[in-house]
Amino acid sequence: MGVSRSMKRAFKYRFRPTDAQAAELLRTFGCVRKVYNLALAARTEAWTTRQKKVGYRETSVMLTGWKKTDDLAYLAEVSSVPLQEALRHLQNAFARFWGKSSKYPRFKVKRKSRASAQYTRSAFRYADGRLTLAKMAAPLEIVWSRPLPVVRAQRALSRKEKGSANHAKARTRVARVHGWIADRRRDHLHKLTTRLVRENQTLVIEDLTVRNMVKNHKLARAITDAAWGELRRMLQYKTAWYGRELIIVDRWFPSSKLCSVCGAIADQMPLNVREWTCESCGTTHDRDENAAINLLAAGLAVAACGADVRPQREYSSHSGRSVAKQEGPPARVGIPSPRGRGPGQKNLGSVKAPPASRYT
Numbered sequence: 001m002g003v004s005r006s007m008k009r010a011f012k013y014r015f016r017p018t019d020a021q022a023a024e025l026l027r028t029f030g031c032v033r034k035v036y037n038l039a040l041a042a043r044t045e046a047w048t049t050r051q052k053k054v055g056y057r058e059t060s061v062m063l064t065g066w067k068k069t070d071d072l073a074y075l076a077e078v079s080s081v082p083l084q085e086a087l088r089h090l091q092n093a094f095a096r097f098w099g100k101s102s103k104y105p106r107f108k109v110k111r112k113s114r115a116s117a118q119y120t121r122s123a124f125r126y127a128d129g130r131l132t133l134a135k136m137a138a139p140l141e142i143v144w145s146r147p148l149p150v151v152r153a154q155r156a157l158s159r160k161e162k163g164s165a166n167h168a169k170a171r172t173r174v175a176r177v178h179g180w181i182a183d184r185r186r187d188h189l190h191k192l193t194t195r196l197v198r199e200n201q202t203l204v205i206e207d208l209t210v211r212n213m214v215k216n217h218k219l220a221r222a223i224t225d226a227a228w229g230e231l232r233r234m235l236q237y238k239t240a241w242y243g244r245e246l247i248i249v250d251r252w253f254p255s256s257k258l259c260s261v262c263g264a265i266a267d268q269m270p271l272n273v274r275e276w277t278c279e280s281c282g283t284t285h286d287r288d289e290n291a292a293i294n295l296l297a298a299g300l301a302v303a304a305c306g307a308d309v310r311p312q313r314e315y316s317s318h319s320g321r322s323v324a325k326q327e328g329p330p331a332r333v334g335i336p337s338p339r340g341r342g343p344g345q346k347n348l349g350s351v352k353a354p355p356a357s358r359y360t
């Protein structure tokens with residue numbers, strides 16, 4: 001009791017700096033390197049010629065002096081924090097040397113040393129997913145997507161001469177990456193579908209035409225990545241295992257265009273529209289949430305129609321029974337919140353193809 005624990009967390013981001021930001025960063029890296037080298041030279045000189053120990057504090061005073069000289073005035077143009085941190089890094093390097101865990105600190109070389117600058121908490125601002133460094137007017141643009149490893153492997157393969165040993169090696173590598181991605185995806189889908197089936201008595205999904213959607217090149221990657229067909233297959237056999245109900249709503253049911261509040265149907269709903277406002281009732285909808293509510297209501301209406309026909313029902317365009325032919329807005333049934341449901345409430349869930357990012 002009474003022991004408080006805190007955890008440090010590290011986040012790694014990639015940035016796409018503007019030209020001005022890139023120049024500012026390069027200037028900072030250069031100044032960090034300069035300060036580190038100057039301090040190392042000063043400490044080495046003091047010790048070798050005068051057997052005098054110069055520590056972090058003394059170098060910090062020196063830094064203030066350097067900034068005032070004509071030659072080194074440019075050091076004052078970048079954020080002072082990374083420069084101060086460079087002196088601390090040097091101090092740590094000496095500590096490791098004294099502790100016999102590493103060699104005597106070496107000078108940083110532009111081409112060989114890793115360009116870096118460390119900003120402490122006071123020298124950056126992170127808000128709303130935007131990182132702004134000291135001395136920078138605009139936040140850095142974070143690159144959220146990384147090239148898939150398979151793309152890199154594929155590129156490496158294309159560079160190798162056909163028939164060569166390296167080509168064969170690169171080909172094995174591509175195959176391995178493919179296998180690795182497939183494993184990860186399958187594992188993720190298994191966890192997701194098992195959870196969905198366990199937590200819900202009835203699941204409603206939309207019968208999306210994956211094949212047609214893949215023909216659209218903009219969509220193709222997102223959909224194949226989402227492995228929608230695989231998800232559906234898993235849901236089908238797992239609902240059967242667990243004695244749950246899976247209702248597949250006809251692909252022509254206007255799940256996205258239909259306002260779940262008033263039942264009005266929007267004229268058009270291109271896929272890039274993620275949020276829309278109903279012209280009839282003025283409700284603003286999240287595209288996927290609204291569609292999920294509609295699907296659940298439609299699925300339940302179907303389930304209620306043929307309540308005791310078969311335990312495992314599937315409604316698709318092939319069976320000739322379509323919920324799209326229903327008139328008027330679908331009945332609204334208690335919509336469960338995504339997390340945690342009341343004890344007496346029947347567990348219901350609906351699934352709408354989520355964005356691909358959740359599957360990668």
Ligand SMILES: [Zn+2]
Nearest residue numbers: 259262278281
């Ligand atoms: Zn409406």
